[in-house]
Amino acid sequence: MTAPARDAVSLGSAAPRMSxxxxxxxxxxxxxxxxxxxxxxxxxxREEMVRDERVFLLGEDIGKHGGAFxxxxxxxxxxxxxxxxxxxxxxxxxxxxxxxxxxVGMRPVAEIMFVDFSGLAMDQIATQAAKLRFxxxxxxxxxxxxxxxxxxxxxxxTAAQHSQSLEVWFAHIPGLKVVLPSTPYDAKGLxxxxxxxxxxxxxxxHKLLYSFRGLVPQEEYVVPLSxxxxxRTGGDVTVIASGYMVWHAMLxxxxxxxxxxxxxxxxxxxxxxxxxETIGTSARKTGRVVVVAEAVRQYGPANEWxxxxxxxxxxxxxxxxxxxxxxxPIPFANSLEKGVWPDTQDVVAAIRxxxxx
Amino acid sequence: xxxxxxxxxxFRRMTRIRQFELAATNLFKRGQLKGTVHTYxxxxxxxxxxxxxxxxxxxxAGTHRSHGHNIAKGADVSRMMAELLGKETGYCKGRGGSMxxxxxxxxxxxxxxxxxxxxxxxxxxxxxxxxxxEDRVAVPFTGDAGSNTGNWHEGMNLAAVWRLPVVFVxxxxxxxxxxxxxxxxxxxxxxxxxxxxxxxxVRVDGFDVIAVYEAxxxxxxxxxxxxxxTLLVTESYRxxxxxxxxxxxxxxxxxxxxxxxxxxxxxxRHYLESEAGVAPGELDGIVSEVDGDxxxxxxxxxxxxxxxxxxxxxxxxx
Numbered sequence: 001m002t003a004p005a006r007d008a009v010s011l012g013s014a015a016p017r018m019s020x021x022x023x024x025x026x027x028x029x030x031x032x033x034x035x036x037x038x039x040x041x042x043x044x045x046r047e048e049m050v051r052d053e054r055v056f057l058l059g060e061d062i063g064k065h066g067g068a069f070x071x072x073x074x075x076x077x078x079x080x081x082x083x084x085x086x087x088x089x090x091x092x093x094x095x096x097x098x099x100x101x102x103x104v105g106m107r108p109v110a111e112i113m114f115v116d117f118s119g120l121a122m123d124q125i126a127t128q129a130a131k132l133r134f135x136x137x138x139x140x141x142x143x144x145x146x147x148x149x150x151x152x153x154x155x156x157x158t159a160a161q162h163s164q165s166l167e168v169w170f171a172h173i174p175g176l177k178v179v180l181p182s183t184p185y186d187a188k189g190l191x192x193x194x195x196x197x198x199x200x201x202x203x204x205x206h207k208l209l210y211s212f213r214g215l216v217p218q219e220e221y222v223v224p225l226s227x228x229x230x231x232r233t234g235g236d237v238t239v240i241a242s243g244y245m246v247w248h249a250m251l252x253x254x255x256x257x258x259x260x261x262x263x264x265x266x267x268x269x270x271x272x273x274x275x276x277e278t279i280g281t282s283a284r285k286t287g288r289v290v291v292v293a294e295a296v297r298q299y300g301p302a303n304e305w306x307x308x309x310x311x312x313x314x315x316x317x318x319x320x321x322x323x324x325x326x327x328x329p330i331p332f333a334n335s336l337e338k339g340v341w342p343d344t345q346d347v348v349a350a351i352r353x354x355x356x357x
Numbered sequence: 358x359x360x361x362x363x364x365x366x367x368f369r370r371m372t373r374i375r376q377f378e379l380a381a382t383n384l385f386k387r388g389q390l391k392g393t394v395h396t397y398x399x400x401x402x403x404x405x406x407x408x409x410x411x412x413x414x415x416x417x418a419g420t421h422r423s424h425g426h427n428i429a430k431g432a433d434v435s436r437m438m439a440e441l442l443g444k445e446t447g448y449c450k451g452r453g454g455s456m457x458x459x460x461x462x463x464x465x466x467x468x469x470x471x472x473x474x475x476x477x478x479x480x481x482x483x484x485x486x487x488x489x490x491e492d493r494v495a496v497p498f499t500g501d502a503g504s505n506t507g508n509w510h511e512g513m514n515l516a517a518v519w520r521l522p523v524v525f526v527x528x529x530x531x532x533x534x535x536x537x538x539x540x541x542x543x544x545x546x547x548x549x550x551x552x553x554x555x556x557x558x559v560r561v562d563g564f565d566v567i568a569v570y571e572a573x574x575x576x577x578x579x580x581x582x583x584x585x586x587t588l589l590v591t592e593s594y595r596x597x598x599x600x601x602x603x604x605x606x607x608x609x610x611x612x613x614x615x616x617x618x619x620x621x622x623x624x625x626r627h628y629l630e631s632e633a634g635v636a637p638g639e640l641d642g643i644v645s646e647v648d649g650d651x652x653x654x655x656x657x658x659x660x661x662x663x664x665x666x667x668x669x670x671x672x673x674x675x
Contacts, residue, residue: 056488082488088518093477093511100481100495103466104416106488108481123508128474132467134672137450139461141675174673198675273674 018344022250023231025185026215033218038210040184041071041147044191045109047220049079052107055195056083059094059111059147068113069149069210091120098144099129099200107195108144115150115166115204122169129200130175144201145194150180151206151244151294152330157337158207163330165243165295170202171272171304177201177225178271182246184214186269189223197225204271206243226270228278234264237351238282240305241292242268245323245342249292252347261355271301279305280312287317288357290350294341297324318357321350358567364633367409367566369643371401371622374425376651377434381424381441381455382601384655390441394455397425399596402621403528404429406569407496407589410577411464416482418475418497419468421456422595426498427468432460434650438658446661452672466495472533473503476512476525483521483586494522494580502533504547513588517554520585524576525556527588528563530595535607551588563591564621567628 026032035043049055056079057072063086066073076084087094091112098108112118118125129142152163170178177199181187187205194201223229231246232253241249246267253263266282268274283289289309291302306320323342331337358364378398384390397404400422408417408429419426427437432448440447440458447453448460456470466482469475479497486493503509504527516523529547531538539545551558557579561572569591576587594616598605605613629635 088511088514090507090511090515092507093480093515096474096477096508096512097481097484097515100418100466100478100483101485102481103478104482104485106481106485123471123474124477127471128469128478133675135449135453135457136459136461136467136672137448137452138672138675139449139459140467143675177674 018247018251020212020214022247022254023183023214025183026217031218032215034213035184035216036210037181037184037187037212038069038071040188040216041191041205042073042075044188045072045075046078048192048195049075049083054105054107055109056085056106057109057111058085058087058098060087060089060113062086062111067111069207071147071205072111091117092124095121095124095146096128098146099124099132099142102142102144103132103140109147109195110144111147114162115148116161116164118148118166118169125170125176125202126173130173134175141198142200143198145191145203146200147203147205149205149207151208156207157332157334159332160329165293165325167204167271168295168299168301171301175200176272178204179225179269180204180206180243180271181269182209182243182267184212184216186223186229188216189221190225190269193222193225196222201225204243208244223269226273226275228275229267229269230264230278230282231267232263232265234262234286236262236286237288237290237354238264238266238286238309239290239292239347239351240266240268240279240302240309242271242301243294245292245294248342248344248347251344252351255344255348256351261351263351268301268305274304274308276308276312279308283309283313283316287313288354289316289320290323290347290354291320292323292342292347292350294325296327297322298327300324318354321354323347323350358633361633363409364629365635365643367405367570368625368629368640369647370405370409370429371566371625372644372647373434373650374401374404374428375622376647377424377428377437377654380651380655381438382597384441385601391443392454394441394601395422395599396595396597396601397422399616399621400528400530400563400593401425402566402625403563403569403591403593404498406566407526407573410570410573411494411496413464415494415496416464416466416479418466418479418495419459420472420475420498420500421468421470422500423458423468423498424455427458427460427463427465430460430465431463435654435657436460438654439661442658442661443663444658444661445664446657451664473499473506473508475499476503476508479523480512480516480521483516483523484519486522487519492581494524494577496524496526498526498528500533501527501529501531501538501547502536503527504550505542513551513554513556513586516586517556520583522580523586524573524580525586525588527590528593529590530593532595532599532608534599548588548590556586556588558588558590560590560592563593564619564624566621566625
């Protein structure tokens with residue numbers, strides 16, 4: 001794998017902009033409502049809480065305050081303090097309490113305010129919840145969802161302890177499922193699937209996507225876990241991405257369309273267990289693969305996707321090109337922040353490189 | 358205490374734990390039991406006193422040293438021994454072993470071998486019981502060393518704030534591996550830690566099964582009545598090292614012998630014979646019955662099949 005030169009392209013002022021119209025998931029004629037990613041998650045929680053009285057929420061400041069990003073706003077008023085439970089700042093105990101309740105038949109949805117704080121809860125996430133079913137020989141299951149905002153960029157300036165992309169921390173642990181939706185449609189459908197799943201599901205929400213709007217069907221639907229989604233079909237290059245990076249990939253695809261480069265975008269909307277089949281099928285079809293992840297380059301998720309593509313596709317027509325966050329903590333200053341996260345131009349450059357290769 | 362049947366059941370379960378642990382140690386020393394064994398010898402009165410104060414629907418959260426807790430709660434020693442030998446017929450189908458042995462059918466939330474990690478699980482179970490209006494109690498066991506973890510303090514606080522039906526049992530066996538609790542803790546009476554959470558702290562002689570039972574019963578009754586958690590400290594001691602065969606360089610032989618002289622089973626037997634009017638022959642009968650159970654358990658465990666390697670990936674996901 002080789003990396004493209006960072007400043008290989010300049011998009012210029014006429015470049016297409018990030019827009020919700022880049023991804024359309026609801027066919028014409030299906031009654032749908034436009035809502036934000038944040039609202040979509042909230043509606044999923046609301047519907048599941050109405051549908052199943054075993055579902056309840058716990059976390060820091062999720063009551064009246066509605067959580068640090070407002071996702072649970074209004075739910076406290078609707079469901080009350082019994083089912084929308086403010087906790088002390090005790091991350092390990094928030095998760096462990098969810099595990100205990102899940103073991104006896106509840107369906108807790110716990111929130112940790114930022115994924116960066118999950119280090120405080122890692123024993124309960126990775127060493128207890130993920131392994132309980134296995135090490136008891138299937139005597140129990142742990143059906144919880146752990147919501148955690150992650151990621152950053154776009155000049156939000158939350159610096160080193162509130163901006164990380166940590167999906168691989170969890171994806172490395174067998175027993176956990178890890179979800180990272182990229183659109184309002186996916187966020188709602190995946191949340192409903194996660195709540196109904198009998199396993200511990202780490203549900204990562206990208207902070208920059210909270211305000212992204214998109215159409216969500218009015219009828220109930222569920223997006224199955226453990227499946228990738230082909231967000232755009234194309235014949236020349238496969239771009240594999242997740243979360244916010246899917247949008248960079250879609251934009252890059254649109255930019256390159258006039259040049260006759262036909263890009264397929266595979267959205268890894270469940271990080272683990274990984275849907276290797278869809279990645280393999282796409283890589284076999286195009287023979288050229290770009291992997292894009294916001295998380296740091298070293299041992300990052302993109303590397304896993306690249307390996308799966310290589311293993312499953314056999315001979316690729318060009319070396320895989322990787323676009324990833326730099327091996328750095330996230331800095332505060334906007335100018336520095338821009339230098340750390342991948343951008344649309346990085347994806348464009350990578351696609352040109354793999355096509356030329 | 359008047360309840361003769363209960364007294365005899367206490368004796369039976371304490372004896373069952375002791376004999377099970379001796380058998381497990383023996384198998385370990387002969388190399389027939391792999392891994393590690395943390396025995397509960399010397400602590401039988403603590404687990405039995407607590408678990409007999411619980412109903413079948415109440416749940417316990419165990420630790421790396423939970424053979425005794427499981428037996429006290431009524432687990433089947435044959436399936437337990439099979440688990441220790443890594444057999445498919447064990448409680449955890451050979452996936453857990455000694456440190457994770459947990460009998461869910463007799464009321465377990467699992468045995469978690471990271472110190473005090475079971476605390477929040479019991480808090481969560483207690484929360485579920487409270488939310489559903491169920492008359493059930495959750496009991497996390499920890500040792501003295503566990504009371505220095507974040508899990509323990511966070512769990513005590515949350516259970517107190519939400520008035521959850523949780524009885525925190527802290528078995529003070531005085532050592533976390535090799536470290537004496539007094540060397541790493543600012544108070545000698547661990548029950549005073551409860552005051553920091555607005556929770557009653559009760560300290561009881563962990564060698565006296567009746568005292569433990571009565572203290573546990575009061576704490577359980579308090580939990581059931583909605584008054585919230587209690588910290589129950591059972592002053593105890595482990596006669597063996599941290600694990601079977603551990604060299605114990607950190608404590609004097611004389612210290613161990615002093616505690617061993619106060620063996621909780623010997624002491625209870627003396628009580629039963631001299632004050633409860635139980636004939637020695639009846640107690641001998643219980644001991645032989647238990648011996649028979651343990652022999653049968655070993656035979657059951659040895660004859661059981663090993664898990665099929667083709668099933669190594671089972672039970673990772675539901």
